[in-house]
Amino acid sequence: MIDSDSSDKTFRQISETIQAHLEARDWQDNPPRGLAISIALEANELLEHYQWGDKPVGKRQDLAEELADIFIYAFQFAHSNDIDIPTAILEKLDKAAKKYPADQFKGKTDDEKNEAWINNKLRHKKTTL
Numbered sequence: 001m002i003d004s005d006s007s008d009k010t011f012r013q014i015s016e017t018i019q020a021h022l023e024a025r026d027w028q029d030n031p032p033r034g035l036a037i038s039i040a041l042e043a044n045e046l047l048e049h050y051q052w053g054d055k056p057v058g059k060r061q062d063l064a065e066e067l068a069d070i071f072i073y074a075f076q077f078a079h080s081n082d083i084d085i086p087t088a089i090l091e092k093l094d095k096a097a098k099k100y101p102a103d104q105f106k107g108k109t110d111d112e113k114n115e116a117w118i119n120n121k122l123r124h125k126k127t128t129l
């Protein structure tokens with residue numbers, strides 16, 4: 001299953017591998033709500049490694065496995081909601097670039113960055129879910 005070219009796999013190939021893994025076990029029908037909960041639970045498992053300090057408890061492999069759990073559930077969530085992950089990421093980055101213009105942050109002090117962040121966050125406050 002894992003080969004030396006694993007890091008060159010595309011989003012589509014990873015998604016297909018995950019779906020094949022799920023279908024082989026009849027696990028492909030997890031509801032989106034359960035998948036969203038699972039993403040949060042796995043994120044908390046990753047966070048647990050940092051519970052008592054900036055230096056993580058455990059090995060790099062432990063962190064990689066928790067991160068993989070998050071992504072695996074995220075890919076399932078994307079699949080079940082017909083979300084194209086690369087498109088969603090690029091659209092979100094474009095939106096974030098408009099919300100937080102680089103010239104307001106690059107080379108600024110921490111106080112200036114914090115002020116810009118708050119001002120932009122308030123200006124772009126969500127009015128919908």
Ligand SMILES: [Mg+2]
Nearest residue numbers: 042045066069
């Ligand atoms: Mg986990």
